[in-house]
Amino acid sequence: MNVKPDFSKNANLAATAPAFLSVYDMHAYYGESYIIQGISFNVHEGEILALLGRNGAGKTTTLRGIARMDDPQVTHGEIWLDHQHLHTMKSHQAAKAGIGLVPEDRSIIPGLTVEENLQLAQISEPVGWTIDRLYDLFPRLGERAKQEGVTLSGGEQQMLSIARALARDIKVLLLDEPYEGLAPVIVDEIEKTLIHIKEQGITTVIVEQNAVRALELADRSVILDTGSIVFDGSAAEVLENAELRAEYLAI
Numbered sequence: 395m396n397v398k399p400d401f402s403k404n405a406n407l408a409a410t411a412p413a414f415l416s417v418y419d420m421h422a423y424y425g426e427s428y429i430i431q432g433i434s435f436n437v438h439e440g441e442i443l444a445l446l447g448r449n450g451a452g453k454t455t456t457l458r459g460i461a462r463m464d465d466p467q468v469t470h471g472e473i474w475l476d477h478q479h480l481h482t483m484k485s486h487q488a489a490k491a492g493i494g495l496v497p498e499d500r501s502i503i504p505g506l507t508v509e510e511n512l513q514l515a516q517i518s519e520p521v522g523w524t525i526d527r528l529y530d531l532f533p534r535l536g537e538r539a540k541q542e543g544v545t546l547s548g549g550e551q552q553m554l555s556i557a558r559a560l561a562r563d564i565k566v567l568l569l570d571e572p573y574e575g576l577a578p579v580i581v582d583e584i585e586k587t588l589i590h591i592k593e594q595g596i597t598t599v600i601v602e603q604n605a606v607r608a609l610e611l612a613d614r615s616v617i618l619d620t621g622s623i624v625f626d627g628s629a630a631e632v633l634e635n636a637e638l639r640a641e642y643l644a645i
């Protein structure tokens with residue numbers, strides 16, 4: 395098994411079966427700081443990919459680069475979603491194209507109820523995820539529809555944040571540490587929802603400190619180390635390989 399950087403397969407990216415989301419030779423900076431140092435990986439339609447690595451490896455930066463946020467500056471590379479080139483887009487255009495970033499801070503809008511938070515997320519007439527359907531997926535949100543979003547518990551806020559992304563009829567869900575600070579029983583609940591979301595055909599990239607939980611959920615995994623990819627393979631392979639986990643995930 396290869397755990398060293400191996401870009402040989404990435405060099406043939408164009409020749410391989412087209413992926414749903416493709417990152418090709420992405421380089422990204424914060425100001426002068428060179429963070430993402432030429433990464434390439436594919437995410438296939440309907441799969442869950444666990445993007446892992448130690449603190450500071452570049453996971454959040456990668457998600458923000460894909461979502462075309464103003465920071466970091468992606469200076470080189472290509473990002474494709476379902477034949478649309480995201481790399482020429484701004485964040486609002488990438489959102490419209492189907493990217494749903496759920497940031498670590500959960501980004502609930504203060505002063506608005508749960509329902510208003512969801513309504514505001516619906517940029518157009520909902521095609522798939524109506525508010526009723528979101529309440530079916532997250533019954534706790536339905537029960538708290540009139541409560542101010544920022545007063546929800548941590549787990550409920552995470553659910554609202556995911557529901558807000560879905561409300562925009564996204565194709566790809568990018569989750570940055572969705573389990574952070576949550577009790578195991580709430581993690582179980584969110585995990586079940588993520589499985590249901592997958593069954594609806596949505597593609598997910600999950601970044602998580604709780605690597606074992608993420609790997610148990612994921613089909614494949616990409617591991618980053620100081621802005622480069624050191625592993626790209628099945629999630630089961632990472633779970634089975636203690637050496638790899640110790641070296642790059644410290645678990």
Ligand SMILES: Nc1ncnc2c1ncn2[C@@H]1O[C@H](COP(=O)(O)OP(=O)(O)OP(=O)(O)O)[C@@H](O)[C@H]1O
Nearest residue numbers: 424427429447448449450451452453454455456465
């Ligand atoms: N806004 C910023 N300005 C300058 N440097 C930044 C900024 N955000 C992140 N960095 C740096 O970029 C590197 C990668 O950060 P990133 O947040 O992507 O890591 P991460 O893998 O998500 O880590 P963690 O697991 O701690 O969340 C780190 O060295 C970090 O200090």
Ligand SMILES: [Mg+2]
Nearest residue numbers: 453454455570
């Ligand atoms: Mg991070």
